[in-house]
Amino acid sequence: MKKKTSPKTKQRIDILVNKDTAIKNISYNTGEEIYDKSTFEIIFDQSPLSTQIFTPDGTLIKVNKAWEKLWGTKLNDVKGYNILKDKQLEELKILPLIYNAFSGSTIELPPVRYSPNKTIRGVTDVKFRWTKSIIYPIKNRQGKVIRVILQHEDITDSKLRESELIESEERFRTLIAKSSDAIQLVDSEGKILFTSESIKNVLGYAPDELKGMKIAPFIHSDDLKYFSKKIHELLKYPKKHITMQYRVKHKNGSWAWLETSGVNHLKTPSINALVGNFRNITKRKNNLEELKYQKSLLLAQRELSPEGILVVSPEGKMVSYNKRFVQMWKFSKKLMANGEDQHALIDATKHLVNPEKFIRRVQELYENHQADFEELQFKDGRIFDRYGAPVTGDDGRDYGYVWFFQDVTKRKQLERQKDDFISIASHELKTPVTSIKSYAQLLQIKFKKEGNENAAELLGKMNSQIDKLTNLIGDLLDVTKMTTNKVFFKNSYYMFDELVSELAEEIERTTDKHKIILKVHTQKKVFGDRERIGQVLTNLISNAIKYSPNSNKIIIHSSFKTDMILVCVEDFGVGIPNDELNKVFERFFRISGPSKDTFPGRGLGLYISSEIIKRQGGKIWVESAIGKGSSFYFKLPLIAPEEISIERDFATKNNVIN
């Protein structure tokens, strides 16, 4: 800003300001023209420069229109303002300069960001402007300062433009420094002439430490041949962009993959170098390598899997499958080449015993994006386990559906053979047990008749052991029936409370210590298998006795709610550890006592009980606290379902063994 107040104006103002003097000595200056007071007022007011006049003590006494316009305020608003007491100017550290003006010097003030509104009480909308000012004194003939004039120019706009420029320059510089790309100039001998700052980000070096060095020693020996070939290419074709990828030693000692775009500017004036723009692509390279590796692994897994695998795209195309899958379903090459999943589905049904069910289920799964398992029975006797699940990306994207098929024919056959074996064996065991029991009972009668009480008692004991054996055989048969889904229920109406008290009485007879307390209040007739429910109750009560050796009571509660009967067999025994609570209903599970093997048992009773309750449409569960006892609960519907079919879509060939 070079607009300085012209001497002429200065004189005019001088005259204007020094009212008394000016008027008295109106022609003291030039004598050319005579201005009266009002003329000076007009000039003062119309001056484009914002102007303020102060008394020697710093009080503001006059402002012009430019000032009012600049700050949007009137003199009245800042009445009594004293520039020498301006806190804002003090903070801006220009008050000493202003003092100089009041002592007689003309001072150019540096640009400051200022708002007079700050000095106006009650004004919150403070408008800041950048101003550049000149402040100068008016002296009388004796050289005494009688007025001080401050003129400022609003430089806010240019100041803003300036700061924007600085900012964008800074941004650009930061960008370059942080860039993942670096630029390097190399001469025809491979000597480094220049490297941009960003080399630090790319390879960890400072540009200066590379200057004058040769490139070749930095290159990975495996890539050297490739690199020199590319350099020859560069030398051969000036100005052509050539892209290359190679490994370079990073400052930290590792190998970094670089992707470089090089141009031969050897003949270009003021460059005269090979220019390379390179970036570190190690991560990308590694990702690619990882991807390749994962793909090979997947392929190997897919092909070596004994399961048939099929992936169907969301569009219904068979996008990935293994040989095993094609073999298992005996699909033709043509069908696979065509790739339509729906065609394969239809072709698959010709093998199946229950094709409609299969198709229906598959369509349902596709529609609902569900995962599930199903057993497929083939017309040729094969059995497949089918697993299916939607494939969803981390981001929730739908990648279609994956199917697994496992040929379980052999396993199923073995399982069936095992079940049949147990079934037959148990059945065969029953025949000799029957005659042993008969002989034992006959002998018992005989000894009693003869008065040999001792022998009769022993035979009684033998008889109860035979009963235990019978129960064991019964349990084994039951387990087989449960697993092969061959349990039949003989449902009829029976009084529930009656069954409970009958059994409680019977069991109480076999125990010396425990008292069975009945709190049964259902008064309901239940439709179900009395004998099987009796079996459950017997099992729960005998367990309660068995696992509470240090207590002397068992409580049986029963109640009735809406259409269910709730039963609880409560003992005050050893209890069940929390982590075993869910396992007690599993096959062959045995509750571990304070010391292992304290409680002999087969671990079949609770499994059989839970299966019976489930199949009678009820629910069984347990609550327990270690050292305090267990409560086994079950609830049963008043009317048991005729048949609970456990999902098995094939009927076993063997019927029940008699």
Add this chain to the structure above:
Amino acid sequence: MNNSQLLNKSKKILVADDDQAILESTTLILEECGYRVESTIDGETIFKMKKDLPDMLLLDIWMSGQDGREICKFFKNKKQTKHIPIIMISASSDIEESARKAGSDDFITKPYDMEDLIKMVEKHIGKAN
């Protein structure tokens, strides 16, 4: 009355089972209670039986080569034999329904308690004498 005279007057039960030991032990139990007992291991002979019919038939479901239920049906379909009570015996309680359908008057599972068997027999033909 001597023993044999008593036996001649008492009721006769035919026991049919394909297991020799069962036949013998069951026979001993029933004889102990004073019944006359005949036993057979062969289902075929029951079909051929014409005279000297028993007062009761204890029939195992699983006869070698013969289904006890078929024998039961045969008995119950013939005028001369349909009045004879039949108790069917099986190791499996699941059989009861089909046994009763075949015409069996009662059903007992193996291994049975001597007392239970005797009670059941008495229920149908009364005490031995």
